[in-house]
Structure formats: C-alpha cells, structure tokens
Amino acid sequence: MVYIIIGTIAILISFIASIVQYKKAEPLWLRLFPWYLGFTMTIQLGGYLYSHFLLKSNYFIFNIQQIADFVFWVYIFLKIYKTKGVKVVLLGLAAFAIIFSGYNIIAGEGFYNFNSKTSTIISIVLLIFSLLYFAELFVNNNRINYFTIPTFWICTGLFFFNLGSIIYLGLFNYITSHKLDEDGKIYGVIIVTLNILMYALFTIGFFCRTIWKKMSY
Amino acid sequence: MEKNELLTYIIATTAILVLLGAFLLFVLLWYRRNKNQYIKEKQHMQSTLNQTLLQTRLEIQEETFKTISQEIHDNIGQALSFVKLSLNMMDGRIPPDIKEKLTESKELLGKTIQDLRDIARSLNPDFLSDSGLYGAIEQQLQLLEKTGEYKTTFNVMGIVYKNSQQRELVLFRIVQELLNNIIKHAEATTVNVLMNYRVDKLSITVSDNGKGFDTSAVQVTEKNNGLGMRNMLNRMSMIKGYITIESTPGEGTTSIIELPKETDL
Numbered sequence: 001m002v003y004i005i006i007g008t009i010a011i012l013i014s015f016i017a018s019i020v021q022y023k024k025a026e027p028l029w030l031r032l033f034p035w036y037l038g039f040t041m042t043i044q045l046g047g048y049l050y051s052h053f054l055l056k057s058n059y060f061i062f063n064i065q066q067i068a069d070f071v072f073w074v075y076i077f078l079k080i081y082k083t084k085g086v087k088v089v090l091l092g093l094a095a096f097a098i099i100f101s102g103y104n105i106i107a108g109e110g111f112y113n114f115n116s117k118t119s120t121i122i123s124i125v126l127l128i129f130s131l132l133y134f135a136e137l138f139v140n141n142n143r144i145n146y147f148t149i150p151t152f153w154i155c156t157g158l159f160f161f162n163l164g165s166i167i168y169l170g171l172f173n174y175i176t177s178h179k180l181d182e183d184g185k186i187y188g189v190i191i192v193t194l195n196i197l198m199y200a201l202f203t204i205g206f207f208c209r210t211i212w213k214k215m216s217y
Numbered sequence: 218m219e220k221n222e223l224l225t226y227i228i229a230t231t232a233i234l235v236l237l238g239a240f241l242l243f244v245l246l247w248y249r250r251n252k253n254q255y256i257k258e259k260q261h262m263q264s265t266l267n268q269t270l271l272q273t274r275l276e277i278q279e280e281t282f283k284t285i286s287q288e289i290h291d292n293i294g295q296a297l298s299f300v301k302l303s304l305n306m307m308d309g310r311i312p313p314d315i316k317e318k319l320t321e322s323k324e325l326l327g328k329t330i331q332d333l334r335d336i337a338r339s340l341n342p343d344f345l346s347d348s349g350l351y352g353a354i355e356q357q358l359q360l361l362e363k364t365g366e367y368k369t370t371f372n373v374m375g376i377v378y379k380n381s382q383q384r385e386l387v388l389f390r391i392v393q394e395l396l397n398n399i400i401k402h403a404e405a406t407t408v409n410v411l412m413n414y415r416v417d418k419l420s421i422t423v424s425d426n427g428k429g430f431d432t433s434a435v436q437v438t439e440k441n442n443g444l445g446m447r448n449m450l451n452r453m454s455m456i457k458g459y460i461t462i463e464s465t466p467g468e469g470t471t472s473i474i475e476l477p478k479e480t481d482l
Contacts (some may be wrong), residue, residue, distance in 0.1 A: 134245055143256045146249060156242060163238045167231050175227075180220050190231055 003188035004048050007195045011041045014199035014206075021206040029079045030150055030206065036072055037202075040065075059114040066115070067101050070094075070122045073158070077129045080151050086132050097125045109173070120170040123162040130159035150205040157201030164194040271455050279342050279386065286340035289333050297330050335360055339393070342386055350385045351377065351412055354392050354421075361396065361408060368407045375414030380479060384456045388421065388476060391449050391460065395423045395472050398445070403427025403470060417478055424471040429464040 015037040018030070025031045043065045051058040074094040081087050101118045109115045133155045137144065146152045168175070168190050175181050304323050311319060338344045339360075345353050351373050358369040379385070392410070399405050405427030413420045446462065453460045458476035 134241075138245060138248065141256070143253050143260075144249065145253070146246065159242075160235060160238055164231050164235045167227055167234065171227065178220075180224055186224055186228065190228070 003184070003192045004044070007192050008041060008044060010192075010196045010199040011037055011044065014202045015041060017203040017206045025206070027079070027150075029076060032072070032076070033202070033206070040069070057112060060112050063105065063111060063115045063118070066119055066122055067098065070097060070101075070126070073126055073129065076154075077133070080133055080155070082136060086136060089132065090129060093125045093128060097121050114172055114176075116169060116172040119172065120166060123166045123169060126158060127162045127166070130155045130162070134159075148208055150208055153201045153205030153208055157198035157205070160201070161194045161198040164197075165191060267451075268455055271451055275387070275452070275455075282340040283342060286337040289337040289340075294330060294333055294337065297326060297333070301326050301330065345386055345389055346382060349377075350380070350389060353389050354410060354412070357393060357396055358408065358410060361400075367405065370407070370409045371412075372410070373412045373414070377414050378419075378478075380419065380476065384458075384476065384479070387452050387456045388419075388458075388474065391452060391474060392421060392423060394445075394449055399423075399425045399427060399470075402430070405469065419476045419478070421474040421476075422471060423474075424469060426469045429466045429468050429470050431466055432462060432464050 015034060018033040018037055022031060022034060043061060047058040047061045050061065077090055078087060081090060100121050104115050104118045105111050109117060168187060181187055301323060304319060348356060355371050358371050361367045362369050399408055403425050405425035407426045409424045411422040449460055456476065458474060461473045464470040
C-alpha cells in the first residue's frame with residue numbers, strides 16, 4: 001500500500017506541474033502530458049482498487065494500459081525526432097512491438113495474465129527510442145544546452161525507468177510463479193524508485209526553462 | 218540458486234544497468250560541453266573574421282570615395298571652372314541672340330559645379346570631422362531640399378556628444394543610404410530626421426511619407442543578393458548598434474538607428 005501511495009504522489013506532483021505549465025508548454029506536444037499523466041494515475045489507482053475490492057487480478061488493465069502508453073510515446077517520439085531515417089526506424093519498431101503485443105494477448109501469455117514479454121519488448125523499444133534521441137543530440141552541430149530542453153529531461157526519465165525496470169518486468173512471470181517476491185517488496189522498491197526518478201525528471205522538464213532562466217540571472 | 222541470491226542478482230543487475238545508463242548520459246553531457254565550447258570558439262572566430270572583412274571593405278570603400286571626391290574636386294571641378302571662366306570671357310564678343318543661351322548655359326554650369334562640389338564633399342570622409350555628424354546629416358537634407366522635390370525637417374534633441382570617427386562615419390553612411398533609398402524607391406514628398414542624444418545611446422530616426430514596402434518581402438530578397446538592408450545591418454553590427462526598419466505599404470517608412478554610448482559597451 002505504501003508503494004502505491006508514494007508512486008501516486010510522484011505522478012500527482014508531475015501531473016500538477018504539467019497543468020501549471022500547460023499554457024507555457026513549448027513544444028506544443030507537452031500539452032498532452034496532463035492528459036497522459038492523468039490517465040496513468042487513474043489507471044494505477046483504478047487497477048489497485050479493482051484488485052483490492054473485487055479481489056481479482058488486475059493484470060488485464062495493465063496489459064491494455066501498457067499498449068496505450070506505448071502508442072502515446074510513439075507519437076511523442078515522432079514529434080521529437082528531426083531525422084526522417086530515425087522516424088522510419090521508430091515506426092518499424094513500433095509496428096513490431098504493437099503486432100507482438102496483439103499476438104501475445106491472443107496466442108501468447110493471454111489477456112488475464114501479466115504480459116511480461118510485451119512489457120519487456122516495449123521497454124526495450126522505448127530504450128532504443130531514448131537512445132536514438134540521445135544519438136540525434138550527439139550529432140547535432142548547433143550549440144545546445146541540454147538542461148533547457150524539456151525533451152531531454154523527459155527522455156532521460158523514460159530512459160532510466162525502462163533501463164531499471166527491464167530486468168524485473170522481463171522476469172515478472174518467473175518471479176511470481178516461483179514466489180520469489182511474494183510480498184512485492186522488491187518490486188515496490190525498484191518500480192517506485194524508478195517512478196519517482198522518472199516523474200521528477202518529467203517535472204523538471206515541464207519547468208526547465210523557468211528554472212534555467214532564474215539560474216542565469 | 219537460492220531465492221534471495223536470485224533477487225540479489227536482479228537488484229544488482231538493475232543497479233548496474235542504471236549506473237551504466239548514468240555513465241552514458243555523463244559521457245553525452247561531457248561530449249556536448251566540449252562540442253559547445255568548440256562551436257562557441259568557431260562562431261567567435263567566424264564573427265571576428267566577418268568583422269575584419271567588413272571593416273576592410275569599408276576602409277577600401279572610404280578610400281575609394283576619397284579618391285573620387287578628390288578627382289571631382291581637383292580635375293572635373295577645375296575643368297568645369299575653367300570652362301565657366303572661358304564662357305565669361307566670351308561674354309562681350311557674342312551676338313545678342315546667342316547671349317541668352319549662353320547665360321542659361323553658364324547658370325547650368327554653375328549649378329553643375331556646385332552639385333559636384335556637394336557630392337565631392339559628401340563623399341570625402343574628412344567632411345564629417347569638419348561638420349560633425351549632425352552637421353553632415355543636416356547638409357544632406359539641405360541637398361534634398363535643394364532639389365525642390367522634398368520638404369525636410371531636421372531636429373536634434375539632448376546634449377550633443379561625439380562618437381569615434383569610425384562610428385560616426387558608419388552612421389553617416391547609413392543615413393546616406395537611407396536617404397538614397399527614399400530618393401530611389403519611396404516616392405515621398407517629406408523626409409524627417411530626428412537625432413536624439415540620450416544618456417545611454419544615440420538614436421537617429423529617418424522617416425518619410427512615401428509608398429512604403431513589405432519589410433518581410435525585402436528581407437528575403439536582400440538575403441539573396443547581400444546588398445542594401447543586409448549591408449546596413451552588417452555595418453551597424455560592426456559598430457555594435459541596431460537598426461530597425463518599420464514600413465507598411467502606403468504608409469511610409471520609419472528607420473530607427475540606435476547606437477549605445479561607447480562607454481556603455
């Protein structure tokens with residue numbers, strides 16, 4: 001329960017930050033974040049309440065959420081990338097991940113079990129997306145201050161979350177079937193820590209221009 | 218493998234991955250810091266080179282102006298004066314029917330000599346040190362008035378101070394360019410110049426009541442041929458000043474030149 005509360009507070013802070021900065025959001029796709037974070041928070045709480053009160057598995061909720069979540073990130077990265085070739089790679093990887101997710105639900109791990117393989121594939125693909133963004137920054141020949149770019153903070157948050165969660169989520173079914181983490185403590189520590197890191201970086205991303213301006217004067 | 222051992226492996230691998238990620242980002246930031254430094258130095262060198270080139274170009278231009286001015290004054294002017302003198306000498310020996318024509322020619326010649334002198338004066342950079350910036354600009358306006366096609370006003374506000382010779386010369390040439398543009402393109406009837414010597418900067422406003430133009434369209438064109446407006450912008454940046462040109466088709470043009478005081482730079 002404590003992990004749920006801490007995780008929710010992290011999203012909530014980021015959600016409020018995205019609303020506060022809504023009108024100043026630049027680039028414009030940043031305005032999608034209040035909706036995205038609101039949706040994520042609702043799903044997290046809804047999933048928890050569903051399993052808590054109905055005493056049923058909530059995995060199917062997260063199976064759907066992770067695909068919706070992935071589609072959101074595909075859209076965001078399409079907006080972020082400058083190079084056409086990178087966009088083509090992104091679309092190819094996205095198509096592969098979505099097809100795989102569908103296949104996994106229909107003929108693989110099923111709808112009511114946690115789709116650990118889908119989760120791993122999505123994490124790997126999102127990691128590649130983040131790395132491609134870093135590569136674009138790496139080869140950019142203009143003078144850039146990363147700290148003033150919201151995209152940089154957001155991608156960094158996403159990068160760390162997926163990097164840190166990939167092992168646990170990849171082995172999720174193995175861990176649960178062998179009852180290696182029955183009380184969910186390890187899961188809580190890893191995922192909540194990564195969540196806090198990710199949402200903190202998102203929050204910095206929403207405010208980064210203002211913060212940097214203040215530091216410069 | 219024991220349960221705890223496996224969990225320890227999971228946590229350790231996760232921690233190592235995150236640390237690797239952090240290291241990767243650190244490398245990226247470090248690389249970017251160096252690259253930014255390199256780009257900054259390159260831009261600085263480029264800008265210095267451009268400034269030097271521009272300055273050299275302006276110096277050559279001023280030298281050319283000076284030579285042309287001296288040529289007009291010493292050769293063409295002298296020759297024309299000699300012609301006028303000869304015509305004066307002919308005065309008593311010609312039939313009355315040609316006399317009228319001769320008088321007209323002498324007047325025309327006198328005007329041409331005066332115009333040439335004015336041109337020679339305005340081309341000569343030494344003219345600026347003799348008359349001062351506002352004196353030089355005022356004389357340019359008087360030349361416009363003399364044509365009979367323009368009504369001009371000239372106002373000076375604030376306590377007049379002197380800028381360096383080079384800065385004043387660049388300012389003067391820009392004002393000349395603006396006035397030339399008015400003559401060539403504006404179809405104006407009035408030209409107003411206001412010089413405002415403020416505490417921190419000198420601002421010169423040149424406005425006309427001509428046909429105006431679409432500034433965005435001109436900027437694109439000038440970018441391509443690198444003349445006129447772009448030239449003025451470059452010159453202004455060389456003396457660390459600014460020029461703003463506001464114009465609407467049908468409503469005239471206002472150009473504002475601003476030059477911060479040298480001590481404030």
